[in-house]
Amino acid sequence: MKSLIKSSFKIPSFRVPMKSGRGNLFDRLPRRLRLLAMTTVAIFVFGTLIALPTTVQAKRKLPALKSASTAGSTASNVTVKVKFRSDRKGVVINFGNLTAAKDVSYDLVYDTRGTTQNAGGAVKISSDTTSAEVIFGTCSSGVCRYDTDISNAKLQVFITLKNGRKIVKPFRLKV
Numbered sequence: 142m143k144s145l146i147k148s149s150f151k152i153p154s155f156r157v158p159m160k161s162g163r164g165n166l167f168d169r170l171p172r173r174l175r176l177l178a179m180t181t182v183a184i185f186v187f188g189t190l191i192a193l194p195t196t197v198q199a200k201r202k203l204p205a206l207k208s209a210s211t212a213g214s215t216a217s218n219v220t221v222k223v224k225f226r227s228d229r230k231g232v233v234i235n236f237g238n239l240t241a242a243k244d245v246s247y248d249l250v251y252d253t254r255g256t257t258q259n260a261g262g263a264v265k266i267s268s269d270t271t272s273a274e275v276i277f278g279t280c281s282s283g284v285c286r287y288d289t290d291i292s293n294a295k296l297q298v299f300i301t302l303k304n305g306r307k308i309v310k311p312f313r314l315k316v
Contacts, residue, residue, distance in 0.1 A: 219245070221298050223312050230287045231276035232296065232314065239266045243301045249275045251294035258288060277316070291316040
């Protein structure tokens, strides 16, 4: 046993010998300069990627109206703008420049759970602008019951001008 301890046993070396004077420029640089060079290249590459124009495709949170809040219609200077209520349980119709109109009415038709529902009304022309709110449901004595599973919602605005001309403006609502 003592003979094994006194014997000369060498641990092998795993160093890779380099050719003297040869090797690429990067290997001959000091370690700090190599780190600086790698950092500079990384910043350049990522900076270029960030600076390039990119397109973003995102799914909308809520489906929009085909004729949404920014969409409007002009019928001989009478403007009609339609948008959803904030809770999406109805629509708000804004009318403008009503001095050109004799009378204005609207009709909302939609399907819910296999039945067709209808809501409508007329606008009292007492000023240049007014608005109307129509809900998807019914209200009685201050208590409203809102319909669910709404499809095929269509709003039509009927405008009769002072010169007798009649205009129908349709809006398709995606609820």
